[in-house]
Amino acid sequence: MTTARLQLPARIVEGDVFKLRLLVQHPMDSGFLRDLEGVLVKRNVIRHLQCIFHDKEVFRVEPTTGTSANPLFEFYLRATKSGELYFRWVDDKGYIGELRQKLVIEPANQSKAPKP
Amino acid sequence: MSGPKLCLWGLSRCLIYFLLLNVFGLLFHLPMAAAQQRLIALDKLQSGLAFTGPEILDLQGDDFANPGLPFLEKGAKLWNQVSGKNDKSCQSCHGELKSMKGAATRYPAIDKASGHLFNLEDRIRHCRQKRQKAAEWPLESEELLSITLYVTSASNGMPIKVSIDGKAQSHFEAGQNIFTTRQGQMNLACTQCHDQRYGIKLFTDKLSQGQPNAYPAYRIEWQRLASLERRLRFCYTGVKAEIPAWGHEDMRNISLYLMWRAQGLKIEVPSVRK
Numbered sequence: 001m002t003t004a005r006l007q008l009p010a011r012i013v014e015g016d017v018f019k020l021r022l023l024v025q026h027p028m029d030s031g032f033l034r035d036l037e038g039v040l041v042k043r044n045v046i047r048h049l050q051c052i053f054h055d056k057e058v059f060r061v062e063p064t065t066g067t068s069a070n071p072l073f074e075f076y077l078r079a080t081k082s083g084e085l086y087f088r089w090v091d092d093k094g095y096i097g098e099l100r101q102k103l104v105i106e107p108a109n110q111s112k113a114p115k116p
Numbered sequence: 117m118s119g120p121k122l123c124l125w126g127l128s129r130c131l132i133y134f135l136l137l138n139v140f141g142l143l144f145h146l147p148m149a150a151a152q153q154r155l156i157a158l159d160k161l162q163s164g165l166a167f168t169g170p171e172i173l174d175l176q177g178d179d180f181a182n183p184g185l186p187f188l189e190k191g192a193k194l195w196n197q198v199s200g201k202n203d204k205s206c207q208s209c210h211g212e213l214k215s216m217k218g219a220a221t222r223y224p225a226i227d228k229a230s231g232h233l234f235n236l237e238d239r240i241r242h243c244r245q246k247r248q249k250a251a252e253w254p255l256e257s258e259e260l261l262s263i264t265l266y267v268t269s270a271s272n273g274m275p276i277k278v279s280i281d282g283k284a285q286s287h288f289e290a291g292q293n294i295f296t297t298r299q300g301q302m303n304l305a306c307t308q309c310h311d312q313r314y315g316i317k318l319f320t321d322k323l324s325q326g327q328p329n330a331y332p333a334y335r336i337e338w339q340r341l342a343s344l345e346r347r348l349r350f351c352y353t354g355v356k357a358e359i360p361a362w363g364h365e366d367m368r369n370i371s372l373y374l375m376w377r378a379q380g381l382k383i384e385v386p387s388v389r390k
Contacts, residue, residue, distance in 0.1 A: 007180045025186045028339070036256060069339035070183045 004087065004099045012079050014108040020059075022073045022087060024049070024097065030065035042092075049073065049089035053103075054081070079105045152280075154377070155311040156325060161381050167315070167324040168390055172336075176388040184265065184334040184386025187258070187341050191266025194259060200250025206263070209247065216270040220383055224372045226283045233287045233368045237264050237343060255362050261332045261341040268332070271383045276329060278375040287365075291373030294366060300357030306370075321390060326351075328374040330387035337390060344371055 007021040024046065031043025045067065051059040059075050087099040165173060176182055195213065198205045210216065224235040227242070234242065237260055244250050253260040280288040295306045309318070310326035317323070331344040338346075345367045352359040360366045 003186070005180070005186075021180055023181060023186070068336075070186060072181050 004097060006085070006087070006099060006101050008101070008103070011106065012104070013106050014079050014081075016079045017076050018079060019074060019076055020051075020085075022051075022099075023070065024073070024089060025070050026091065026097075028063070028065075028067055028069045028071060032065070044092045046071070046089050046091050049087070051075075052086045052088070053077070054083050081105060155307060156314075156377070158380055161327065161378060162314075162325055163329055163381060163384060164324045164327055164389060165330070165384065165387070167322040168388075172388050172390060176384075176386075182334075182386055182388060184341065184388060187262045187265050187332075187334070188269060188386050190258070191262040191264075191269075194263045195266055200244070200248035202247065202249050204248050206243075213266065213270050216267045218271050218274055220268040220271040221274050221276045222278060224287075224368050224375065225279065226287075231283060233284065233365065233372060235344075235368055235371055236267065237261075237345075238363075238368075240264060240267065256343060256346060258341070261343060264343070265332045265341060265385055268383060268385050272385060273382050275380045275382055276375055276378050278372060278379070280372065280376050284372065287369045287372050288376060290366070291369035291371070294370050295373050300352070300355035302355040302357075304355045306351065326374065327378045327381055328371060329378055329381040330384045330389065332385070333387045333389045335389050344374075 004022060004024040007023075009016075009018050012018050026046055027044060028046065029041045029044045031041070033041055035041050043065065045065055046063050049061050049063070050057055058077060059073075061073060063071060082105045083103055085099075085101045085103050087097075087101075089097045091097075165176065179185075192213075195206045198208070220236055223239065224233050226232070227234045227239070232238075237255065240260065240263055241253060241255075245252060253263075278284075298305045298308075306326065309323050314323045314325045328344050331347065332341050333347075334340070335342045335347075345362075348367055348370055349359050
């Protein structure tokens with residue numbers, strides 16, 4: 001079982017470039033290490049992780065054995081419209097992890113004077 | 117050159133202390149006066165965090181990215197999870213976590229029923245076996261470490277204060293003895309690095325004081341949560357000494373000495389260490 005947590009800014013306004021942080025709980029066993037009893041632990045890393053927003057892939061990473069356990073992924077998106085962020089990842093054992101998160105984007109403040 | 121001379125000087129000084137101790141012991145009934153001498157003054161104590169780099173400081177201080185946090189959440193789940201033949205969870209007897217406030221600052225402690233020295237993990241295992249009648253959690257299993265971390269988190273920020281009176285005294289002395297005796301192929305004692313040379317670099321990292329206030333800690337090197345016992349075993353590997361079996365009393369004894377040595381240091385979990 002893997003679980004994940006996502007961190008978003010408290011308030012996102014249209015047009016903002018904001019940071020997303022995704023922490024996936026995963027052992028990321030490299031296949032080179034032994035456990036406390038000296039038995040080689042089989043390789044099990046996240047092979048593929050992607051973020052889909054409005055049916056479009058906005059972020060993808062393909063980690064390998066060099067990535068630490070419980071990896072933290074950070075990336076940026078530009079806010080255009082509200083919707084649902086969908087994260088999906090697959091590991092060597094074939095386990096598919098998923099995370100869905102509503103993204104609410106506030107409209108840009110119209111009363112502000114436009115920039116010259 | 118100065119080795120034998122120093123040794124002799126040390127020996128004669130020991131003799132003088134021994135004689136003084138006897139005299140004072142007989143006159144003033146102070147048998148433990150010299151044995152409890154602190155090698156690091158109480159106001160010089162520093163958490164292991166002071167010797168790690170800025171990256172570790174940032175990671176531990178990050179409320180989201182701290183890799184110990186998922187384990188803390190798991191511990192919270194286990195606290196409320198009913199298991200075993202008695203259909204009880206930790207919560208059914210102990211209530212909310214705040215009932216555990218200060219518990220981690222007092223362990224290792226003597227178990228009144230058996231007379232053995234228990235660390236916090238032992239206490240939880242014992243509780244699980246005797247009160248819940250549930251399947252055993254092996255030492256160093258993720259479940260045991262997570263629940264230990266959760267219980268320890270109730271004492272976050274509280275100063276360490278263990279008791280070394282009564283039955284614990286012999287354990288304390290045994291622990292002190294291990295800490296100050298040379299061992300292994302490297303022929304080193306814990307005290308030589310952690311009392312006399314902390315702050316100096318060993319390879320790429322600074323030697324710490326070897327304080328136990330942040331365990332169970334997430335160790336970057338092991339990529340998981342680790343108990344104080346596992347950390348101590350790693351020190352045994354470092355000086356190439358024979359490692360006691362898992363759960364050995366020696367490890368409890370050293371833990372007790374370390375906790376006495378760290379008196380007043382604040383518990384800090386979930387922590388990150390290199």
